[in-house]
Amino acid sequence: MGFFFNNTGSWILHAHLFIGDTYECSECHREYGMQTRRCPGCHAEMTGDKYSPDWIDDMIVLDAILDEDEDDDDDW
Numbered sequence: 001m002g003f004f005f006n007n008t009g010s011w012i013l014h015a016h017l018f019i020g021d022t023y024e025c026s027e028c029h030r031e032y033g034m035q036t037r038r039c040p041g042c043h044a045e046m047t048g049d050k051y052s053p054d055w056i057d058d059m060i061v062l063d064a065i066l067d068e069d070e071d072d073d074d075d076w
């Protein structure tokens with residue numbers, strides 16, 4: 001294990017439906033509630049804005065829950 005003070009990274013936006021947005025460090029993959037110029041965890045300098053919104057994953061889960069409810073209604 002070691003710290004690399006000269007590495008660079010970017011924040012990966014995770015937009016959650018229920019708990020709000022979080023930002024994952026692309027280098028150490030810690031998640032924070034806000035963007036900072038350097039990652040507090042691994043001190044990578046954040047240079048890019050490479051966002052990979054993954055809120056669609058949450059929507060798929062929500063759709064699955066709704067579909068299941070509809071199936072139950074059909075059985076009755």
Ligand SMILES: [Zn+2]
Nearest residue numbers: 025028039042
């Ligand atoms: Zn980091």
